[in-house]
Amino acid sequence: MAFPVATRTQYEQWMVESEVLRIYNHFEGQPLSDQTRKLKLKRDDHINYLMRGLGILPASFSSLDANRPWMCYWILHSLALLGAPVEDGLKNIIIDFLRRCQDKNGGYGGGPGQMPHLATTYAAVSALITLGGHKALSSINRHELYTFLRRMKHPSGGFRMHDAGEIDIRACYTAISVASVLNILDNELVDNVGNYILSCQTYEGGISGEPGSEAHGGYTYCGLATMILINEVNRLDLPRLIDWLVFRHGVEYGFQGRTNKLVDGCYSFWQGGAFALLERIPSVSEEQIVLPDVGYCSLDTSHTSTTAHICEVGKIPEGTSSQVDDTGAFRQEGLNVPFPVNYNDIGYEFINRSVEMKPLFDAIALQQYILLCTQAENGGLIDKPGKNKDFYHTCYCLSGLSVCQHICSDAGSPVLPRAVKGPYSNLLEPIHPLYNVVLDQYKEAREFFTTH
Numbered sequence: 001m002a003f004p005v006a007t008r009t010q011y012e013q014w015m016v017e018s019e020v021l022r023i024y025n026h027f028e029g030q031p032l033s034d035q036t037r038k039l040k041l042k043r044d045d046h047i048n049y050l051m052r053g054l055g056i057l058p059a060s061f062s063s064l065d066a067n068r069p070w071m072c073y074w075i076l077h078s079l080a081l082l083g084a085p086v087e088d089g090l091k092n093i094i095i096d097f098l099r100r101c102q103d104k105n106g107g108y109g110g111g112p113g114q115m116p117h118l119a120t121t122y123a124a125v126s127a128l129i130t131l132g133g134h135k136a137l138s139s140i141n142r143h144e145l146y147t148f149l150r151r152m153k154h155p156s157g158g159f160r161m162h163d164a165g166e167i168d169i170r171a172c173y174t175a176i177s178v179a180s181v182l183n184i185l186d187n188e189l190v191d192n193v194g195n196y197i198l199s200c201q202t203y204e205g206g207i208s209g210e211p212g213s214e215a216h217g218g219y220t221y222c223g224l225a226t227m228i229l230i231n232e233v234n235r236l237d238l239p240r241l242i243d244w245l246v247f248r249h250g251v252e253y254g255f256q257g258r259t260n261k262l263v264d265g266c267y268s269f270w271q272g273g274a275f276a277l278l279e280r281i282p283s284v285s286e287e288q289i290v291l292p293d294v295g296y297c298s299l300d301t302s303h304t305s306t307t308a309h310i311c312e313v314g315k316i317p318e319g320t321s322s323q324v325d326d327t328g329a330f331r332q333e334g335l336n337v338p339f340p341v342n343y344n345d346i347g348y349e350f351i352n353r354s355v356e357m358k359p360l361f362d363a364i365a366l367q368q369y370i371l372l373c374t375q376a377e378n379g380g381l382i383d384k385p386g387k388n389k390d391f392y393h394t395c396y397c398l399s400g401l402s403v404c405q406h407i408c409s410d411a412g413s414p415v416l417p418r419a420v421k422g423p424y425s426n427l428l429e430p431i432h433p434l435y436n437v438v439l440d441q442y443k444e445a446r447e448f449f450t451t452h
Contacts, residue, residue, distance in 0.1 A: 009260060016262050019385045020252040023372055039371050039422030041401075042379060046394065047084045049379030050075045053391055054090060066110030069101055069124040074395035076130045080438040081398045081428045091131050098124045099139050106141065106148025116148055117162040122174035129181065129437050129445040137448045146184045149175050157192030168209045169200055173222035180229045181435055181442070183449040185343040194232035197223045204259065205240030215244060217257035217270040224274050225434050228350060231341045234283050242284075245274055246360055253365040254373070254384070264383045265374040266393050268366055268400020269436065275360050276403045276433040280353045347434050348446055351411050363404040367421035370401050399436055402428040411439060 006014075027038055053075045064071065072094055079086060086094075100112040101124055107116030108124035128136040152159045152175060159171035172193055179185035199211040200223060206215025207223035224241070227233040248255050248271050255267035278284050374381045374397050380389030381397035405427055409415050417424050432442040 012262060016384060017251060020263075020369075020373055023385065024368075027372055036423060039368075039426070041371065041422065041426040041428075042375050043082055043425075045379030046375075046381070046398075047079065047082055047379075049376075049389070050078050050082075050084070050391070050394065054086075054094070066114060067120070067123075068111045069098060069108055069120045069127060070110075071391060072098065072127040073123040073130070074391040076127050077437065078391070078395045078398050080130050080441060081402055081431070083429055086131065091133070091136070094131060095128065095136050095139055098128060102139075102141060103148070104144070106144035106146070106151075115162055117165075118149075118152060118159060118171050118174040118178075119161060121145070121148070122178050125178050125182065126435065126437055129435075130441050132441050132444050134448075137445060138452070140182065142182050142184055142449075145182065146179070149179055149184075149189055153189065153191075155192075157194070157196035166210075169197065169207060169219040169222045169226075170209065172197060173226045176226045176229050177435055180344060180347050181437075181445060181449070183344045183446075185229070190230045190343060193230055194227060194235055197227055198235060201236060201241070205237060205242070205244035207241070214258055217248060217255065217267045217274075220245065221270045221274045221277075224277055228277060228281070228434060229346055230343065231346060233281055238278070238281070238284055242278060242360060245271055245278075249361050249366075252373070252384075253362070253369040255366070262384065263369070265370060265381060265400070266383065266396035268370055269396040269403060272361065272363075272366060272400045272403045272407075273433050273436065276407060279355055279357050279359065279407070280350055282353075284357065344450075347432065347442075350434060351432050351439070351442075354410050355408060359407045363407045363419070364421050367401060367404045367426075370397050370404075371422055371426070398428060399431060401426075402431050403433065406430045 027035060030038065053071065057071075061071075076086065076094070097112075098108065101108045101110070101114070101120070103109060103116040105116070107118070108121045109116050110120045114120075125140060128140060149159070152162070152171065154160055154167050156167060158167040158169075159175045160167050161171045161174075165171075175189065176185065176193065179189050197207065200208045200213075200219070202208050202213075202215040204215045206217070207220040208215050209219045220241070224233065224236070227236055247259075248257070248267070250256055250263050252263045254263035254265060255271040256263050257267050257270065370381070373385050374383070374393070376382055376389040380391075381394040382389050383393050387393075405415055405420050408419055409430075411430070415427055420427050430439045431437060432439050435442060437445075
């Protein structure tokens with residue numbers, strides 16, 4: 001009798017599992033002092049790697065010429081998470097560069113003179129918010145940027161990424177999040193966005209890039225965050241979405257981006273950040289989801305042994321009916337009268353809600369994957385063992401690490417030592433999970449854009 005031949009996908013999965021298990025077994029066999037050392041975030045090495053990226057890059061980076069605002073954001077956000085300041089002279093150079101990327105008719109291109117694009121607009125705005133200060137924030141031409149966003153709006157409810165470009169969930173998120181953080185989000189931009197995103201939620205529960213495609217971690221985060229920002233999140237099938245997310249947490253303790261795909265460090269944020277959003281949604285913590293009693297805030301380090309089962313979450317019951325009406329306005333409890341919503345206040349009110357539910361994933365286990373499997377030897381973070389470091393994975397691995405550390409904490413409240421894997425010096429700055437900018441920088445930007 002012939003045995004079935006393993007597919008390439010199965011073989012690659014076994015190889016990754018084998019290498020990660022080898023790393024974990026070696027770690028568990030070390031003396032406690034060596035374990036502590038291995039779990040230490042290589043903060044100084046990461047800062048040095050990132051600072052070099054703000055200088056002259058080698059010719060191999062020429063393929064990223066249309067992504068230069070992204071490079072600024074990935075590096076600056078990573079430095080902000082690590083608590084590393086950027087000196088004023090370099091700040092001014094970056095602000096002036098991003099100003100030259102700003103199109104006279106609104107939006108930011110991938111470099112000076114390039115076509116404005118929603119993705120690089122999000123990156124440029126996020127980079128400027130991360131830099132902070134009057135010069136950076138006042139350099140954003142909000143009037144023309146709003147005009148650009150309106151120009152990208154499509155009758156389907158979605159947005160085009162650029163003139164004559166593709167329509168997808170990324171465009172919805174980048175347009176809505178930028179408008180929200182800049183205090184220019186209105187009914188015209190929000191109109192029918194919720195219907196477009198609903199058309200992208202798949203039978204699995206996750207959200208795809210466009211209708212009819214496969215559910216994906218990055219698109220799921222973008223769709224969920226957008227629905228929160230437009231006040232229509234309860235229109236999603238949240239129990240099914242949570243079910244899909246929970247099963248993306250793999251035996252390696254990291255997240256995969258899609259069903260039957262390999263673990264990838266960047267999904268520490270795209271999937272982990274989605275959980276950080278879910279725990280502040282009232283309908284999740286109060287009505288739609290009934291969780292098993294798993295004790296205090298799921299920070300039990302016993303779940304991080306190599307033989308532990310990760311994300312053992314019970315069956316999720318069907319959700320209750322949505323409390324959002326057809327216009328996206330919340331209905332007052334017991335009344336059938338919607339009250340108006342100021343879209344530009346949603347992000348601020350969201351982050352100030354208390355965390356009232358346990359995490360739906362093992363945040364300590366995910367920190368173990370990031371610290372042991374994604375830190376490159378001389379700074380920078382990677383996708384998985386054997387891969388090369390880059391600024392993208394450095395940014396989103398660190399963002400995911402921050403999410404894990406702060407997942408049980410209200411904004412502004414101290415983080416308990418048991419929430420941090422490894423030494424407490426590993427603690428990163430908290431982020432605003434709807435925008436993925438450091439929380440203090442978000443607060444400064446909100447104050448600026450509500451008073452100017």
